[in-house]
Amino acid sequence: MTDELIVDCQLRSGLELFAHTWDPLVIVALRGEPLRRRVLKNAIGGVSDKVLTESLHRLLANGLVARRSFAEAPPRVEYALTPLGRTLLEGPLLALGHWLEGHAEELLAAQEASEAG
Amino acid sequence: MTDELIVDCQLRSGLELFAHTWDPLVIVALRGEPLRRRVLKNAIGGVSDKVLTESLHRLLANGLVARRSFAEAPPRVEYALTPLGRTLLEGPLLALGHWLEGHAEELLAAQEASEAG
DNA sequence: CCGTATCCGTATTGATACTG
DNA sequence: CAGTATCAATACGGATACGG
Numbered sequence: 001m002t003d004e005l006i007v008d009c010q011l012r013s014g015l016e017l018f019a020h021t022w023d024p025l026v027i028v029a030l031r032g033e034p035l036r037r038r039v040l041k042n043a044i045g046g047v048s049d050k051v052l053t054e055s056l057h058r059l060l061a062n063g064l065v066a067r068r069s070f071a072e073a074p075p076r077v078e079y080a081l082t083p084l085g086r087t088l089l090e091g092p093l094l095a096l097g098h099w100l101e102g103h104a105e106e107l108l109a110a111q112e113a114s115e116a117g
Numbered sequence: 118m119t120d121e122l123i124v125d126c127q128l129r130s131g132l133e134l135f136a137h138t139w140d141p142l143v144i145v146a147l148r149g150e151p152l153r154r155r156v157l158k159n160a161i162g163g164v165s166d167k168v169l170t171e172s173l174h175r176l177l178a179n180g181l182v183a184r185r186s187f188a189e190a191p192p193r194v195e196y197a198l199t200p201l202g203r204t205l206l207e208g209p210l211l212a213l214g215h216w217l218e219g220h221a222e223e224l225l226a227a228q229e230a231s232e233a234g
Numbered sequence: 235c236c237g238t239a240t241c242c243g244t245a246t247t248g249a250t251a252c253t254g
Numbered sequence: 255c256a257g258t259a260t261c262a263a264t265a266c267g268g269a270t271a272c273g274g
Contacts, residue, residue: 008145010217011210015142018135018213021247025132028125037256048248053257063227075254075255084223088216093128095212096135099205100127106201110180138267154236165268170237192235192274238273245266253258 017062017088022047022055027064027081027089034068034080064088134179134205139164139172144181144198144206151185151197181205 018024022044029035029043041052056079059065064085070076081089100107135141139161146152146160158169173196176182181202187193198206217224 008142010221011145011214012142014213014217014221015135015138018132019138021132021136025125025129028128048250049257050249050259051247054246061228061231062224063231069256075257077256084220084227087220091216092209092213096131096209097128099208100131103201103204104127104131107179110201111178114178114180165270166237167239167269168267171267186236192237194236236274238271240271241269243266243268245264247262247264249260249262251259254256 017064020055020058022051023059024093026052026055026059027085027093030065030079030081030085031089034078037077037079040079059085134181137172137175139168140176141210143169143172143176144202144210147182147196147198147202148206151195154194154196157196176202 025044025047026040029040035043037052041047041049044052047055056065056067060067063082066080066082068078068080070078142161142164143157146157152160154169158164158166161169164172173182173184177184180199183197183199185195185197187195
């Protein structure tokens with residue numbers, strides 16, 4: 001009974017994890033090894049320094065991404081998924097990916113049909 | 118190989134389905150029977166007429182929601198999920214719901230920890 | 235009841251240039 | 255390389271009032 005309401009309620013806060021344009025893409029970009037900031041930026045593509053910083057701050061604040069800096073001559077910082085971040089990637093994000101694989105065509109068809117009409 | 122790139126690419130367009138604040142909530146609200154506009158609005162709560170209209174137009178254009186109007190004395194219009202919309206609900210959206218059930222606490226803990234520090 | 239139009243405050247984005 | 259500061263553009267959400 002309360003089940004549905006709770007889900008709906010939490011859903012609203014959960015959706016914010018996907019609401020910011022770049023946050024999910026950062027997570028996907030970090031699916032493999034830890035990446036340096038510059039590499040991460042290039043891996044995503046089309047994101048500005050400022051926005052990437054904001055995105056990383058949110059992800060850090062939510063415990064989805066971890067930051068590690070090395071005291072070296074050329075400054076080095078690496079970002080990686082936390083275990084929690086990885087569950088988000090392998091759960092909801094992967095589910096969305098699978099859904100798209102199976103329904104992207106159908107989605108496109110509907111979009112074109114509505115433009116025609 | 119191309120697999121990952123394709124997923125990433127599609128993911129960007131797929132994420133737009135969740136990017137607009139109210140779209141996913143409309144889908145969840147329509148999980149049961151078809152609803153009249155007013156009922157739908159109340160079921161969601163906190164959404165304005167204008168924004169609800171925009172949201173419905175997007176969902177209609179994407180083939181996720183269907184509109185049916187009845188030629189009756191008090192105008193009646195009902196909105197319902199399409200089969201495609203239902204797959205989105207039962208796939209990615211449900212996955213997010215499940216993830217939240219299992220990790221909401223962990224997420225909150227991380228958020229509070231970062232505020233404290 | 236259904237839907238649209240208008241106005242407005244705010245948040246998000248992005249380009250650029252600058253500091254450590 | 256990493257990260258911040260500033261400024262401009264705009265997209266989004268919301269209140270209200272009006273038309274079918």
